[in-house]
Amino acid sequence: MDYKITLLPGDGIGPEVVNEAARALNAIADKYDHAFNFQERLMGGCSIDKYGSSLTDETLADCKDSDAVLLGAVGGPKWDDPNAKDRPERGLLALRKGLGVFANLRPVKVHPALIDSSPLKPEKLKGVDILVMRELTGGLYFGQPKMRETRNGKQYAVDTLEYYDYEIERIVRLAFDLAKGRKQKVTSVDKANVLESSRLWRQTATRLGKEYADIELDHLLVDTASMKLITAPAAFDVIVTENMFGDILTDEASVLAGSMGMLPSASLGEAGVGLFEPIHGSAPDIAGKGIANPIGTILSSAMLLRYSLKLELEAQALEQAVDAVIASGARTADLGGPLTTQQMADEILKHI
Numbered sequence: 238m239d240y241k242i243t244l245l246p247g248d249g250i251g252p253e254v255v256n257e258a259a260r261a262l263n264a265i266a267d268k269y270d271h272a273f274n275f276q277e278r279l280m281g282g283c284s285i286d287k288y289g290s291s292l293t294d295e296t297l298a299d300c301k302d303s304d305a306v307l308l309g310a311v312g313g314p315k316w317d318d319p320n321a322k323d324r325p326e327r328g329l330l331a332l333r334k335g336l337g338v339f340a341n342l343r344p345v346k347v348h349p350a351l352i353d354s355s356p357l358k359p360e361k362l363k364g365v366d367i368l369v370m371r372e373l374t375g376g377l378y379f380g381q382p383k384m385r386e387t388r389n390g391k392q393y394a395v396d397t398l399e400y401y402d403y404e405i406e407r408i409v410r411l412a413f414d415l416a417k418g419r420k421q422k423v424t425s426v427d428k429a430n431v432l433e434s435s436r437l438w439r440q441t442a443t444r445l446g447k448e449y450a451d452i453e454l455d456h457l458l459v460d461t462a463s464m465k466l467i468t469a470p471a472a473f474d475v476i477v478t479e480n481m482f483g484d485i486l487t488d489e490a491s492v493l494a495g496s497m498g499m500l501p502s503a504s505l506g507e508a509g510v511g512l513f514e515p516i517h518g519s520a521p522d523i524a525g526k527g528i529a530n531p532i533g534t535i536l537s538s539a540m541l542l543r544y545s546l547k548l549e550l551e552a553q554a555l556e557q558a559v560d561a562v563i564a565s566g567a568r569t570a571d572l573g574g575p576l577t578t579q580q581m582a583d584e585i586l587k588h589i
């Protein structure tokens with residue numbers, strides 16, 4: 238089969254890791270007789286530099302017109318001026334919104350060979366297999382009003398945390414559906430003791446939970462959840478939560494996997510184009526050195542194969558190649574090893 242995949246390498250280490258992921262996808266295409274047609278576009282700081290906009294209408298249209306989008310990372314000190322009228326991150330948010338990808342799946346698994354790479358005690362890490370589902374197109378990131386002004390001679394800024402019931406419902410429903418094929422447990426995370434939007438979130442999750450009699454549902458306040466992620470991470474199965482809570486909890490959860498460089502993500506909507514990106518950022522401190530870990534992006538490509546192209550066998554082949562390489566002891570710098578980005582990808586390619 239022929240597929241069109243838009244690559245958005247972005248900024249910092251983005252181009253380095255996307256390049257290796259595209260090689261891995263090509264290796265899969267060769268082995269399983271597919272053709273992946275890549276079209277590369279600018280998004281983020283590089284797009285501000287070239288077009289004066291972090292996401293142009295043309296790039297968004299090209300993304301919508303493909304089977305899937307693979308993104309590296311955006312941002313960097315060059316574009317960090319708080320007074321700038323556009324920022325790389327705005328492009329990313331506009332892309333998520335534009336593609337309607339409300340569900341961000343961030344699986345966190347601990348490879349047995351990486352248990353010692355995490356600062357947590359090994360006995361806590363046994364059996365950790367969490368799927369964090371972060372709401373991605375609502376909440377604090379997008380709520381209006383969002384602005385800054387001078388009021389009575391004082392600087393004033395506001396962000397708004399808002400949700401409609403249908404926005405909560407569609408992601409919580411997906412959490413229940415995905416829990417069916419797992420350990421059948423959903424933990425809904427909110428701050429219902431303080432926030433009105435969280436009380437709506439909890440009520441909605443509870444109502445839906447009645448439709449899913451086989452799935453265990455519990456609720457945790459986000460502060461408690463952040464503690465349990467460290468004290469008892471193996472107790473979680475599927476976690477579903479608001480956009481910003483999910484952003485924070487997944488950086489925390491990445492520590493379980495030994496390195497943030499390991500973690501992939503998939504962003505999905507009702508139908509349409511999926512967006513796939515590693516959860517790490519642009520890492521300006523190591524950009525251009527060729528030492529970034531490509532695994533987060535390569536595993537994101539596996540999710541792309543699974544969720545957008547419906548190529549489950551191919552997705553598993555790629556995941557198994559990564560597993561085998563980690564088991565063999567291959568390590569990039571983030572995991573204390575000597576391999577470059579390209580050498581790590583070479584190892585993975587050998588296992589495809």
Ligand code: IPM
Pocket residue numbers: 311312326329484516518
């Ligand atoms: C992430 C990142 C982004 C986010 C930034 C770069 C806007 O931290 O994907 O987790 O906050 O969503």
Ligand code: MG
Pocket residue numbers: 484485488
């Ligand atoms: Mg984040």
